[in-house]
Amino acid sequence: MIQSVLKVVKILNSETHPAQISLGLCFSVVVAFTPKFSLHNVVILFLILFFRINLSAFLLGGILFTGVGALLDPLFHRIGLAVLTAPSLERLWTGFYNATMWRVQEFNNTVVMGSLLSAVVLFVPLYFLFNALVRYYRKAVYAHVQKLKIVQAIKGNDLYRRYQSLKDWGGLA
Amino acid sequence: MSARKDKAADAARPRKRSRAVRWQGILVFLVLCALAAGLWLLFVDTYAERTVERTGTAVVGAKVELDKADVSLSPLGITLLGLQVTNPDAPMTNAVEVGRIAFHMDGPNALRRKVIIEEMSVENVRLNTPRKTSGAVSGTEGPTPLERLAELPSFVIPNVQEAFAKEKADLRSLKLLAGAAADVEAMRTRWEARVKELQAAADVEKYQERYEALRAKAGKVSVGGLVGGAKDIAALRKEVRADIQTVTDAKKAFAVDLGALRKAADDAPAAVKADARRIVDKYSLTPEGLGNISRLLFGPKIEGQVRSALRWNERLSPFLERVKEKVKGKEVVKPLRARGRDVRFREDKPLPDFLARLAKVSISLPQGDFAGRIENLTSEQDVLGRPLKFSFSAEKLKGLRSAAFEGTFDRTDPAARKDGLSLRLRGYEARNVKLVESATLPVSLGEGLADLDVRATLENGALTARITAGLRSARLVVGQGEARPGLAGRVDEAVRKALAGVTGLSLTAEISGTPDALDLRIRSDVDDVLRAAVGSLVRDQLAGFENDIRAAIDREAAGPLERIGSGIKGLDAVGLGLDGLDKRLADLLRKWK
Numbered sequence: 001m002i003q004s005v006l007k008v009v010k011i012l013n014s015e016t017h018p019a020q021i022s023l024g025l026c027f028s029v030v031v032a033f034t035p036k037f038s039l040h041n042v043v044i045l046f047l048i049l050f051f052r053i054n055l056s057a058f059l060l061g062g063i064l065f066t067g068v069g070a071l072l073d074p075l076f077h078r079i080g081l082a083v084l085t086a087p088s089l090e091r092l093w094t095g096f097y098n099a100t101m102w103r104v105q106e107f108n109n110t111v112v113m114g115s116l117l118s119a120v121v122l123f124v125p126l127y128f129l130f131n132a133l134v135r136y137y138r139k140a141v142y143a144h145v146q147k148l149k150i151v152q153a154i155k156g157n158d159l160y161r162r163y164q165s166l167k168d169w170g171g172l173a
Numbered sequence: 174m175s176a177r178k179d180k181a182a183d184a185a186r187p188r189k190r191s192r193a194v195r196w197q198g199i200l201v202f203l204v205l206c207a208l209a210a211g212l213w214l215l216f217v218d219t220y221a222e223r224t225v226e227r228t229g230t231a232v233v234g235a236k237v238e239l240d241k242a243d244v245s246l247s248p249l250g251i252t253l254l255g256l257q258v259t260n261p262d263a264p265m266t267n268a269v270e271v272g273r274i275a276f277h278m279d280g281p282n283a284l285r286r287k288v289i290i291e292e293m294s295v296e297n298v299r300l301n302t303p304r305k306t307s308g309a310v311s312g313t314e315g316p317t318p319l320e321r322l323a324e325l326p327s328f329v330i331p332n333v334q335e336a337f338a339k340e341k342a343d344l345r346s347l348k349l350l351a352g353a354a355a356d357v358e359a360m361r362t363r364w365e366a367r368v369k370e371l372q373a374a375a376d377v378e379k380y381q382e383r384y385e386a387l388r389a390k391a392g393k394v395s396v397g398g399l400v401g402g403a404k405d406i407a408a409l410r411k412e413v414r415a416d417i418q419t420v421t422d423a424k425k426a427f428a429v430d431l432g433a434l435r436k437a438a439d440d441a442p443a444a445v446k447a448d449a450r451r452i453v454d455k456y457s458l459t460p461e462g463l464g465n466i467s468r469l470l471f472g473p474k475i476e477g478q479v480r481s482a483l484r485w486n487e488r489l490s491p492f493l494e495r496v497k498e499k500v501k502g503k504e505v506v507k508p509l510r511a512r513g514r515d516v517r518f519r520e521d522k523p524l525p526d527f528l529a530r531l532a533k534v535s536i537s538l539p540q541g542d543f544a545g546r547i548e549n550l551t552s553e554q555d556v557l558g559r560p561l562k563f564s565f566s567a568e569k570l571k572g573l574r575s576a577a578f579e580g581t582f583d584r585t586d587p588a589a590r591k592d593g594l595s596l597r598l599r600g601y602e603a604r605n606v607k608l609v610e611s612a613t614l615p616v617s618l619g620e621g622l623a624d625l626d627v628r629a630t631l632e633n634g635a636l637t638a639r640i641t642a643g644l645r646s647a648r649l650v651v652g653q654g655e656a657r658p659g660l661a662g663r664v665d666e667a668v669r670k671a672l673a674g675v676t677g678l679s680l681t682a683e684i685s686g687t688p689d690a691l692d693l694r695i696r697s698d699v700d701d702v703l704r705a706a707v708g709s710l711v712r713d714q715l716a717g718f719e720n721d722i723r724a725a726i727d728r729e730a731a732g733p734l735e736r737i738g739s740g741i742k743g744l745d746a747v748g749l750g751l752d753g754l755d756k757r758l759a760d761l762l763r764k765w766k
Contacts, residue, residue: 049198111513
């Protein structure tokens with residue numbers, strides 16, 4: 001738990017561009033909301049590794065949002081069912097249904113469709129929200145946080161010092 | 174020279190690092206993919222094994238175990254070794270044990286999540302093998318159908334007290350009398366109140382006083398007094414006539430009520446007699462019952478087999494017909510393992526999610542090996558448009574000359590399910606087959622050579638089946654159960670002797686109806702043997718049994734009958750009250766003329 005908190009603080013305090021952190025968190029939302037063994041998650045993994053997106057933010061976001069995704073499954077099922085049974089989209093889905101790639105993606109499963117659609121729709125607003133939050137934190141909160149006794153205490157902790165020594169383990173970013 | 178200088182300068186300059194991409198990420202991605210593929214290859218067999226066990230256990234309702242699963246990628250296929258499916262009704266027994274199942278799948282269709290198998294090999298199938306440990310899973314407790322079958326009534330005659338105690342609650346005569354006895358009290362209270370009410374409304378003395386007053390007024394010498402008095406007297410007469418009509422109507426209603434009670438009391442002896450006859454017909458070996466002794470002898474066994482077959486048919490249903498729901502006109506199915514629902518769309522080339530076009534099966538029984546084939550094994554016959562067919566046969570088995578078993582499960586139209594089965598056994602050496610598990614007269618087939626033909630159709634839940642069997646060189650064994658005194662014991666003895674002499678028989682059974690209400694008609698030449706042997710005894714015992722039952726019902730009916738009798742006496746007084754009122758009102762009118 002302490003390590004997770006420290007990790008968040010560390011990422012926020014780092015020199016990493018806010019967009020890299022936000023993208024990492026947004027992609028983690030997609031992966032966390034949708035079933036893990038899906039074709040689109042392989043694509044996301046490639047994007048995360050290929051582009052300079054913050055890996056620590058992605059991994060941490062994945063852990064944080066997975067629980068939320070599981071709780072929202074009934075809602076995703078209803079959204080997916082509504083979308084997949086919409087008469088106006090029937091031709092599109094029929095086309096997909098007859099293409100092997102989309103069948104591998106399991107687009108016709110209500111939870112897959114509902115969760116993926118929700119994650120994609122939330123992607124852009126969340127990107128701007130996370131961006132704004134990181135900037136706000138760095139500008140307004142960072143100095144106050146540094147002065148907090150608890151932060152001072154944590155910084156003086158053995159565990160923190162050990163963490164500092166292993167800070168490069170955070171990934172490629 | 175200058176170009177070489179520029180090149181050297183370029184090489185010396187630090188390469189500009191891209192801020193958007195990291196090329197080494199591709200390498201990491203490839204390594205991760207290779208790692209995932211390696212792990213998949215390493216664990217896919219275990220994963221397949223666990224999947225078969227978990228899914229199978231969920232579907233069967235008892236443990237399904239697998240020794241080993243082997244998944245091959247080229248060609249794409251699976252081999253399952255040592256599959257054990259526990260019988261949910263007998264957790265220490267495997268309903269089916271399969272040595273090896275092997276098949277190859279169509280690769281492109283597998284990517285579309287469709288398992289399409291051209292030919293499947295199912296080897297070394299064994300039935301009802303013992304288990305080392307219990308295969309029960311929680312939630313499958315309760316008596317098995319065979320245990321419940323043992324609770325069926327036997328054909329022996331119970332004593333009067335037992336029969337009466339069992340039937341008492343359903344006796345029409347007792348229900349009729351109890352109802353009438355309860356009514357009589359309420360009726361008496363109601364009619365006594367009504368008579369009082371009528372007597373108060375039509376008070377004869379008051380009418381007389383009013384009449385005399387009007388007469389006195391009319392006697393005064395004046396034209397107006399004469400005319401007015403005559404009018405009033407006429408009105409008074411009209412009032413009394415109306416009261417007489419009300420009393421007459423009440424008498425009619427009373428007569429109906431009293432008639433119903435008297436009828437109940439009068440009908441009681443006939444109802445008691447009818448109930449006694451019904452119990453006798455049900456429990457004793459009447460001459461008509463003797464004609465159906467085959468049903469009592471072979472019925473439980475046949476019914477047990479039929480119900481077992483129907484139960485397996487029901488259990489197999491999810492494999493034969495996948496549950497589909499419709500949402501906004503679209504077909505929606507529950508995936509076996511994933512979350513949510515899969516919505517189906519029109520396919521260019523429709524295929525079921527699972528299809529084994531041909532499964533070649535070899536079954537090893539203690540009697541010998543059966544070979545068979547199953548065609549179109551799928552849970553979506555409506556998509557495939559073809560029914561599942563199976564056929565098995567064997568010859569020169571131990572204790573069986575030949576056997577052929579074939580059938581069809583037709584669910585191509587889910588609204589018109591039709592399953593058919595045909596079984597043909599020749600030269601079956603039956604030994605120690607229990608026919609009747611009665612405490613007093615257990616009957617079993619010691620030995621015999623049987624030929625059996627079964628044809629059955631289950632169409633939309635309605636069963637039609639015909640079983641014909643011939644038994645030669647037979648020896649029926651009638652066990653020495655607990656001896657019963659009197660006539661019942663003599664009947665038992667006569668049945669025992671008659672059955673012991675039976676050496677051959679033919680039997681025809683017709684079964685129809687739904688699984689909840691099976692109608693079983695069995696005819697066999699054993700009927701004639703038993704009719705001759707115990708007919709006279711049955712006729713003798715019939716009279717005594719019926720008289721005893723009637724006496725028992727009479728004793729139970731005596732209380733209600735007595736209450737009805739005293740109630741009727743009380744109501745007679747009510748009737749007299751109504752008659753008296755009617756008479757006095759009529760006398761009044763006569764007096765005023």
